[in-house]
């Protein structure tokens with residue numbers, strides 16, 4: 154058991170494992186009103202180890218019930234990231250039409266050789282227990298060192314299943330009629346705006362916008378060569394049923410989040426709209442964070458959409474599930490006292506402004522809008538000597554050029570040790586972890602702002 158912690162940093166409305174290590178969200182699927190979240194889990198320590206799939210379920214995306222471990226390592230290796238599909242027509246034959254199976258597709262990672270192949274498992278009790286297929290691996294390794302993280306989805310163009318997986322510096326597409334036999338249909342890897350690094354955890358999904366359907370491809374990259382960060386890039390384009398083409402290229406890489414703590418995020422399967430959850434951590438320092446008995450949390454669920462801006466189509470995100478909680482916002486003045494560790498702040502303004510959360514130890518977390526840029530600075534926000542990288546300048550302040558002009562509305566959701574920011578209708582999103590040594594109990598600002606406050610989630614995470 155770790156003794157890293159110095160106070161309880163467990164967020165209330167962000168999903169955390171009951172104890173021990175967690176990284177990527179896996180197998181997210183919506184079945185009969187229930188959201189299933191599986192995740193990369195190491196059940197015996199607060200650092201990464203041989204991977205299992207943990208499991209939790211929720212009806213509102215805020216309160217989660219922990220379930221028994223869904224997948225254990227086996228003779229093919231650790232259970233790396235992957236996805237689940239709800240096989241409603243029993244195309245796999247693993248269930249019946251009356252009782253359709255849930256199929257998990259994941260990477261088997263051989264810890265001795267590093268060999269990565271894709272495997273499947275099926276559940277006939279709605280995702281509680283899984284049996285692995287005797288056919289595993291169902292996609293063997295074609296001689297590629299990093300070959301993982303299959304994300305399966307229904308292909309509406311070819312009326313079959315498709316999957317996208319990461320293959321070193323590109324993604325590959327495969328198709329199948331029965332989720333068991335897969336044929337490669339295409340690859341995507343070069344586009345003038347792609348940042349370099351090993352590709353991980355891809356996702357591909359359609360987005361309805363301006364009377365058409367565009368496809369968004371997400372690719373996470375640890376240690377992008379350009380700036381050494383782990384982040385998730387996205388591409389906007391077309392899917393012809395076989396492969397993806399980036400038709401709306403940009404001058405620079407497009408990032409889902411401008412903060413430092415949103416990685417390996419993907420969307421739910423069997424849900425009408427793209428609903429995204431990411432791992433709210435960064436590989437650089439994840440294993441050292443001072444959270445005591447658990448390590449790792451997820452972002453809030455975000456509904457994703459596309460919006461045309463002055464520089465082309467850009468991804469927008471909106472937190473999902475918070476309104477069910479009945480929170481109503483009220484106006485506050487600068488200097489207002491905060492009596493909760495989980496709350497939301499909405500700010501409206503037009504000119505340059507700076508807003509900060511402060512605690513009794515003089516620590517402060519700052520959000521600034523200046524000359525058309527928005528930034529979050531955690532350099533003085535709390536404990537940071539647990540890891541060298543976390544202390545650096547580069548990992549203190551995250552910023553992004555606004556994609557909208559003029560007045561702004563910015564929503565901050567703060568939850569004990571995680572900040573999420575949604576600005577300009579979600580065109581700018583930011584996730585940052587912070588470890589204040591006492592709760593923030595004051596909000597102050599400079600500049601001409603109208604600010605509203607609301608509390609959320611008290612007592613939710615039992």
Ligand code: FRU
Pocket residue numbers: 176177193204233234235260301302353354417
């Ligand atoms: C991404 C990742 C995946 C892999 C998993 C292992 O964070 O590296 O590519 O499947 O984590 O835990």
